[in-house]
Amino acid sequence: MQKAMHELAEMDELAMRSSPIHELHPLAKLITTIIYILITLSYDKYNLSGLVPMLLWPILLFTISGIEVRICFYKLRIVLPLVMAVGLFNPFFDRAIMLRIGPLAVSGGVFSMLTLMIKGLYCLMASFLLMATTPIDSLCAALRQLHVPKILVTLLLLTYRYVGVMTEELAVMTDAYLLRAPGQKGIHISAWGSFLGQLLLRSMDRAQELYAAMLLRGYNQQFHYAEARPFRIRDALYLLGCILFFLLLRTVKVAQLLGGMLVR
Amino acid sequence: MIEFQHVSFGYEKNRQVLRDLSFRIERGEAVGLVGPNGAGKSSVMKLLLGLLEGEGQILVDGLPVRRDTLPEIRRKLGFVLQSSDNQMFMPTVYEDMIFAPLNYKLSREEAEARVDEVLARLGLEELKHRYNHKISGGEKRMAAIATILAMKPEAILMDEPSSALDPYNRRVIINTICTLPQTKLIASHDLDMILDTCERVILLSEGHIIADGPAEKLLQDRALLEANRLELPLSLVGRTPRNAAE
Ligand SMILES: Nc1ncnc2c1ncn2[C@@H]1O[C@H](COP(=O)(O)OP(=O)(O)OP(=O)(O)O)[C@@H](O)[C@H]1O
Numbered sequence: 001m002q003k004a005m006h007e008l009a010e011m012d013e014l015a016m017r018s019s020p021i022h023e024l025h026p027l028a029k030l031i032t033t034i035i036y037i038l039i040t041l042s043y044d045k046y047n048l049s050g051l052v053p054m055l056l057w058p059i060l061l062f063t064i065s066g067i068e069v070r071i072c073f074y075k076l077r078i079v080l081p082l083v084m085a086v087g088l089f090n091p092f093f094d095r096a097i098m099l100r101i102g103p104l105a106v107s108g109g110v111f112s113m114l115t116l117m118i119k120g121l122y123c124l125m126a127s128f129l130l131m132a133t134t135p136i137d138s139l140c141a142a143l144r145q146l147h148v149p150k151i152l153v154t155l156l157l158l159t160y161r162y163v164g165v166m167t168e169e170l171a172v173m174t175d176a177y178l179l180r181a182p183g184q185k186g187i188h189i190s191a192w193g194s195f196l197g198q199l200l201l202r203s204m205d206r207a208q209e210l211y212a213a214m215l216l217r218g219y220n221q222q223f224h225y226a227e228a229r230p231f232r233i234r235d236a237l238y239l240l241g242c243i244l245f246f247l248l249l250r251t252v253k254v255a256q257l258l259g260g261m262l263v264r
Numbered sequence: 265m266i267e268f269q270h271v272s273f274g275y276e277k278n279r280q281v282l283r284d285l286s287f288r289i290e291r292g293e294a295v296g297l298v299g300p301n302g303a304g305k306s307s308v309m310k311l312l313l314g315l316l317e318g319e320g321q322i323l324v325d326g327l328p329v330r331r332d333t334l335p336e337i338r339r340k341l342g343f344v345l346q347s348s349d350n351q352m353f354m355p356t357v358y359e360d361m362i363f364a365p366l367n368y369k370l371s372r373e374e375a376e377a378r379v380d381e382v383l384a385r386l387g388l389e390e391l392k393h394r395y396n397h398k399i400s401g402g403e404k405r406m407a408a409i410a411t412i413l414a415m416k417p418e419a420i421l422m423d424e425p426s427s428a429l430d431p432y433n434r435r436v437i438i439n440t441i442c443t444l445p446q447t448k449l450i451a452s453h454d455l456d457m458i459l460d461t462c463e464r465v466i467l468l469s470e471g472h473i474i475a476d477g478p479a480e481k482l483l484q485d486r487a488l489l490e491a492n493r494l495e496l497p498l499s500l501v502g503r504t505p506r507n508a509a510e
């Protein structure tokens with residue numbers, strides 16, 4: 001349980017490391033991530049080979065930022081299967097044969113399923129990399145710079161904190177329960193109702209007090225405390241470079257090019 | 265500086281927590297707020313900060329506590345919450361400390377200097393870049409007090425500042441409180457600390473003021489204290505702590 005308690009705090013910790021990626025302007029990172037996601041989603045649902053090279057960008061980011069791929073998959077272990085499951089039924093609907101490899105016939109449904117899964121994986125990885133290299137407050141500041149309404153940004157920030165508080169409360173309550181229920185694995189089903197109710201009430205109370213603590217120290221939905229750094233040439237170069245890179249991957253059929261080179 | 269005029273308050277309709285409370289605290293005064301569990305000490309502080317709303321009038325620096333005056337009033341008051349877990353919301357101690365100064369439009373250099381000054385004063389330099397979820401309860405309490413001192417408020421409200429502290433840190437806090445020139449309102453069950461830090465004590469019980477007077481006089485009144493589930497401060501018992509239990 002101790003583990004679960006620190007999941008979000010650990011994201012903060014990752015975000016506070018230092019690397020060339022961490023030092024980039026949050027706005028540059030936010031925009032590139034959004035563009036990456038949009039471009040990834042824009043691929044045709046059968047264009048599996050086109051999507052593969054898009055993996056290059058997350059790999060580059062993992063390498064440069066020093067964030068371990070292992071951590072990424074560990075953090076995403078709950079969402080990832082859900083997102084992947086979306087494409088699971090495609091093979092049943094779309095049975096037209098697209099490709100034959102010897103005796104094996106691959107239907108369009110299989111292609112679109114794989115494409116969807118890969119898209120989901122890429123988008124999650126990109127979001128994770130953004131969160132793991134940018135503190136939540138800087139991210140909020142960047143969103144404000146993009147003129148996302150204050151109320152939405154505050155909502156995002158508070159949700160982030162609320163989820164943190166809730167996992168913490170859950171950890172404390174589970175420990176308290178198990179200490180008084182020796183030999184029991186997990187929480188007995190008869191206690192689930194009151195447990196859940198308590199969890200919500202307690203985390204709401206705590207979130208309220210946390211928000212009060214923010215107000216008492218002058219929080220006015222502006223992010224002075226997220227380092228107001230200038231947007232430097234380096235940031236602009238990164239942004240431009242990434243966009244060009246994405247467009248290149250999107251328009252040039254890298255896979256075919258490579259394939260062609262090999263055959264020749 | 266702080267004035268309560270006939271303030272009543274209840275969390276639920278027919279259960280009053282504070283009843284017709286009136287008192288005045290002058291600028292620069294250090295006042296201890298004592299009373300048994302559930303007496304309403306924390307509620308008094310939350311009313312003062314506008315976190316709760318009751319009947320009657322509360323004035324801070326002549327300004328009534330109302331929705332439209334809240335930002336100005338909260339600027340003047342620094343509040344150390346009873347639970348430090350809820351006080352610290354940024355990833356690291358440093359970020360938490362710099363939060364308020366930056367909100368109050370200090371430049372980053374000024375804010376940083378202030379943070380360092382407070383940390384040095386409390387001997388907490390080592391905590392500066394630690395993560396809030398990776399420090400002990402007592403360290404977190406010290407850090408919470410530090411975040412409030414970094415705000416440089418005109419008055420400081422503390423709810424149980426000495427709980428969770430080891431004797432050394434408790435002493436550091438007492439000494440720090442004594443050197444602070446601000447108006448102070450301190451709620452605590454640690455009567456020895458109140459005696460060391462406050463010249464005046466307000467004794468609260470079941471939402472009433474039972475007594476209000478000089479700390480030295482009030483905290484020696486064994487009958488009064490014991491009638492309100494409190495005990496003489498050890499330093500006034502005149503015996504060593506071991507014998508005091510007899
Ligand atoms: N959120 C709440 N809802 C309902 N009643 C509450 C709430 N918070 C406190 N109370 C009640 O109000 C009364 C005063 O509480 P308060 O927290 O002010 O006491 P306190 O003097 O600070 O006590 P302690 O010494 O235990 O901190 C108590 O009887 C308590 O049960």
Ligand SMILES: [Mg+2]
Binds near residue numbers: 305306307346423
């Ligand atoms: Mg209290």
